[in-house]
Amino acid sequence: MKTVLMVAEKPSLAQSIAKILSRGSMSSHKGLNGTCSVHEYTGTFAGQPVRFKMTSVCGHVMTLDFLGKYNKWDKVDPAELFSQAPTEKKEANPKLNMVKFLQVLDAVLPVMTPAHGGEKTVFRAKFSSITDTDICNAMARLGEPDHDEALSVDARQELDLRIGCAFTRFQTKYFQGKYGDLDSSLISFGPCQTPTLGFCVERHDKIQSFKPETYWVLQAKVNVDKDRSLLLDWDRVRVFDREIAQMFLNMTKLEKEAQVEATSKKEKAKQRPLALNTVEMLRVASSSLGMGPQHAMQTAERLYTQGYISYPRTETTHYPENFDLKGPLRQQANHPYWADTVKQLLAEGINRPRKGHDAGDHPPITPMRSATEAELGSEAWRLYEYITRHFIATVSYDCKYLQSTISFRIGPEHFTCTGKTVISPGFTEIMPWQSVPLEESLPTCQKGDTFPVGEVKLLEKQTSPPDYLTEAELITLMEKHGIGTDASIPVHINNICQRNYVVVESGRRLKPTNLGIVLVHGYYKIDAELVLPTIRSAVEKQLNLIAQGKADYRQVLGHTLDVFKRKFHYFVDSIAGMDELMEVSFSPLAATGKPLSRCGKCHRFMKYIQAKPSRLHCSHCDETYTLPQNGTIKLYKELRCPLDDFELVLWSSGSRGKSYPLCPYCYNHPPFRDMKKGMGCNECTHPTCQHSLSMLGIGQCVECESGVLVLDPTSGPKWKMACNKCNVVAHCFENAHRVRVSPETCSSCEAALLDVDFNKAKSPLPGDETQHTGCVFCDPVFQELVELKHAASCHPMHRGGPGRRQGRGRARGRRPAGKPSARRPKDKMSALAAYFV
DNA sequence: GCAAGGTC
Numbered sequence: 001m002k003t004v005l006m007v008a009e010k011p012s013l014a015q016s017i018a019k020i021l022s023r024g025s026m027s028s029h030k031g032l033n034g035t036c037s038v039h040e041y042t043g044t045f046a047g048q049p050v051r052f053k054m055t056s057v058c059g060h061v062m063t064l065d066f067l068g069k070y071n072k073w074d075k076v077d078p079a080e081l082f083s084q085a086p087t088e089k090k091e092a093n094p095k096l097n098m099v100k101f102l103q104v105l106d107a108v109l110p111v112m113t114p115a116h117g118g119e120k121t122v123f124r125a126k127f128s129s130i131t132d133t134d135i136c137n138a139m140a141r142l143g144e145p146d147h148d149e150a151l152s153v154d155a156r157q158e159l160d161l162r163i164g165c166a167f168t169r170f171q172t173k174y175f176q177g178k179y180g181d182l183d184s185s186l187i188s189f190g191p192c193q194t195p196t197l198g199f200c201v202e203r204h205d206k207i208q209s210f211k212p213e214t215y216w217v218l219q220a221k222v223n224v225d226k227d228r229s230l231l232l233d234w235d236r237v238r239v240f241d242r243e244i245a246q247m248f249l250n251m252t253k254l255e256k257e258a259q260v261e262a263t264s265k266k267e268k269a270k271q272r273p274l275a276l277n278t279v280e281m282l283r284v285a286s287s288s289l290g291m292g293p294q295h296a297m298q299t300a301e302r303l304y305t306q307g308y309i310s311y312p313r314t315e316t317t318h319y320p321e322n323f324d325l326k327g328p329l330r331q332q333a334n335h336p337y338w339a340d341t342v343k344q345l346l347a348e349g350i351n352r353p354r355k356g357h358d359a360g361d362h363p364p365i366t367p368m369r370s371a372t373e374a375e376l377g378s379e380a381w382r383l384y385e386y387i388t389r390h391f392i393a394t395v396s397y398d399c400k401y402l403q404s405t406i407s408f409r410i411g412p413e414h415f416t417c418t419g420k421t422v423i424s425p426g427f428t429e430i431m432p433w434q435s436v437p438l439e440e441s442l443p444t445c446q447k448g449d450t451f452p453v454g455e456v457k458l459l460e461k462q463t464s465p466p467d468y469l470t471e472a473e474l475i476t477l478m479e480k481h482g483i484g485t486d487a488s489i490p491v492h493i494n495n496i497c498q499r500n501y502v503v504v505e506s507g508r509r510l511k512p513t514n515l516g517i518v519l520v521h522g523y524y525k526i527d528a529e530l531v532l533p534t535i536r537s538a539v540e541k542q543l544n545l546i547a548q549g550k551a552d553y554r555q556v557l558g559h560t561l562d563v564f565k566r567k568f569h570y571f572v573d574s575i576a577g578m579d580e581l582m583e584v585s586f587s588p589l590a591a592t593g594k595p596l597s598r599c600g601k602c603h604r605f606m607k608y609i610q611a612k613p614s615r616l617h618c619s620h621c622d623e624t625y626t627l628p629q630n631g632t633i634k635l636y637k638e639l640r641c642p643l644d645d646f647e648l649v650l651w652s653s654g655s656r657g658k659s660y661p662l663c664p665y666c667y668n669h670p671p672f673r674d675m676k677k678g679m680g681c682n683e684c685t686h687p688t689c690q691h692s693l694s695m696l697g698i699g700q701c702v703e704c705e706s707g708v709l710v711l712d713p714t715s716g717p718k719w720k721m722a723c724n725k726c727n728v729v730a731h732c733f734e735n736a737h738r739v740r741v742s743p744e745t746c747s748s749c750e751a752a753l754l755d756v757d758f759n760k761a762k763s764p765l766p767g768d769e770t771q772h773t774g775c776v777f778c779d780p781v782f783q784e785l786v787e788l789k790h791a792a793s794c795h796p797m798h799r800g801g802p803g804r805r806q807g808r809g810r811a812r813g814r815r816p817a818g819k820p821s822a823r824r825p826k827d828k829m830s831a832l833a834a835y836f837v
Numbered sequence: 838g839c840a841a842g843g844t845c
Contacts, residue, residue, distance in 0.1 A: 157842085485841090
């Protein structure tokens with residue numbers, strides 16, 4: 001029997017499609033990457049009995065990046081990124097081993113036999129919903145893979161990469177080279193994130209330029225009976241001229257009676273909601289649950305993988321035909337919160353859901369099984385509760401209410417009074433926050449009736465500025481302008497927060513920072529198109545032409561790159577315009593930071609700039625030296641690097657973490673061939689410097705492949721050895737007053753021996769001994785005194801606990817057999833000769 | 838160190 005291989009775009013789709021096509025009788029097993037499954041079943045294809053194997057990829061298989069050497073920021077002019085810099089396709093997620101996985105399945109390619117009596121072996125199924133009819137129809141009318149569509153996607157990828165990276169690198173280098181308090185490690189630019197920021201700044205500008213205006217409102221009260229009066233709304237709403245307002249007051253205030261001119265009663269309905277899609281879920285999560293989009297999405301994903309809700313990324317707000325609405329509803333029939341509503345719906349019949357939009361991706365988000373707060377935890381529960389209430393609401397009835405209106409005349413002026421009374425609450429019972437507010441009912445009256453006027457007065461009010469954009473409003477704007485997709489909208493919002501362009505204020509409103517404001521105002525000044533939401537849609541139009549086969553891929557790509565290359569050069573030439581705005585809000589490098597350590601060239605103090613990205617700046621030499629981020633930097637005992645005379649600094653990730661000294665110059669300009677940028681003394685191969693890896697290295701890390709455990713000479717009396725590559729930290733020899741790395745090595749594992757002096761009173765050594773020399777891995781005395789941990793990170797998430805693996809286990813163990821021995825050169829002088837560049 | 842877009 002022949003085999004038909006089918007590949008879906010993600011695991012969830014492979015599963016549901018295989019289920020439909022096999023009518024539920026398939027056998028499934030995990031693929032070699034542990035993420036994608038293979039579903040097998042027997043059926044017919046092109047009139048023959050065949051064995052189907054259905055699997056999937058998992059997101060994009062390939063991604064695009066520049067060739068390695070074009071990723072060196074200080075060696076490549078960003079302008080080169082528009083054309084000269086070559087790109088390559090890389091595996092998007094090497095851990096998934098997607099390419100190998102498909103190659104295994106694709107091994108059948110050479111022996112593939114054409115189907116349908118033709119010559120073709122590869123087909124593409126096109127469907128617009130995951131339903132029996134749609135999927136079966138798609139299988140019956142297979143098409144071919146569309147090369148033009150693929151080219152259009154390739155073009156978008158390349159444009160985004162080249163344009164985004166060029167602008168980002170230029171801006172970042174330019175402004176970070178001038179200012180010391182920007183407080184953002186990256187001044188990024190992108191066709192989605194920049195317009196997203198633009199929306200927030202646009203609102204900020206509206207608030208800033210808002211001029212409050214005074215207006216006047218005529219307010220009238222009529223007495224219904226002895227102790228009840230009715231407040232009337234003026235039909236003119238408001239006037240902006242004081243004298244005119246006064247005139248209206250004068251014309252009405254002497255009137256004793258208000259005459260009823262008309263009454264009306266209308267039955268109105270408040271519609272049940274459309275089925276739930278991703279952006280609506282994110283809007284409600286932000287505005288009603290106070291949950292940011294990124295967090296809401298993560299929570300929804302967890303609910304999905306645990307089987308509580310359906311797939312949470314969908315644009316569709318329409319339930320497919322034949323969608324089983326009663327099944328998920330029945331599962332909620334015994335839920336303590338909404339059992340009554342659900343039982344009633346099941347007994348009396350559910351309502352037909354409203355017709356929504358079918359985007360052809362996934363069905364709307366619905367609950368898949370009943371859950372309680374106790375099993376989900378409060379955060380996930382709140383989202384689940386909302387999703388479930390929303391689902392029940394979509395099959396509930398509209399809320400019906402009676403709207404009564406009475407029109408009054410007082411003198412020449414007209415007033416109205418409206419009231420709402422609920423006839424049947426419908427879906428608002430399950431979504432109480434949507435319910436029609438309870439009001440006192442209006443008096444019964446008819447045309448010609450009169451009521452005594454209680455009071456007529458003039459109220460002076462002021463127009464008020466809009467507030468900052470809420471996340472929910474921003475999501476709506478992005479959706480409207482086609483900025484990002486359901487999956488990427490949260491990412492863009494998160495990006496502009498992380499880059500410190502906006503901050504989330506109370507009510508989840510996004511307030512732009514000075515940096516965000518200056519950037520957007522700068523774009524407006526130089527080239528407004530860079531920040532307008534049309535920047536993306538204009539390019540999309542061109543890309544669609546490629547997809548439709550109406551335009552040539554090379555031509556569109558070349559032309560668009562050319563346009564943006566010109567924009568880039570113009571931007572670079574005009575950067576002074578943005579810089580003028582920067583100057584007002586930020587301080588130059590030379591005026592920022594505190595003096596910390598001495599420059600090895602001029603021997604003057606360099607200033608430590610703490611704001612992101614933290615660095616040292618020598619104003620005399622006008623040089624900047626980057627430092628490791630996310631930790632604290634201190635002067636290291638005024639010790640100097642023997643190579644360049646710079647004063648060393650000590651980086652530390654906190655008391656529970658690790659620390660190591662580094663030379664600011666070597667960190668940026670590696671002194672030896674086998675060193676890279678960003679290495680501290682704990683990775684320095686200098687053969688004789690007392691701070692180097694060569695002198696303080698002990699032996700191969702017990703966990704990672706390439707790291708070496710290095711003694712932290714500053715850690716006493718709670719001594720530590722830390723891996724110079726990964727997070728492993730070994731605590732050792734508490735209360736030893738001196739620990740030195742001996743030139744001797746262990747005869748069995750080649751690790752350096754340690755020479756330890758203990759405090760007399762607290763020595764853990766047998767007898768009265770205070771001194772011991774041995775190998776931390778092999779010496780039986782030392783093995784008891786070493787404990788392995790992961791360095792605690794500075795991130796608050798990780799505060800207050802050791803890492804994932806703790807305890808003494810492997811720290812005492814020997815290096816795994818077959819690994820290279822500790823990286824200590826045996827002949828130090830010959831090693832030095834080889835290292836010098 | 839960079840974009841946007843997929844998904845886990």
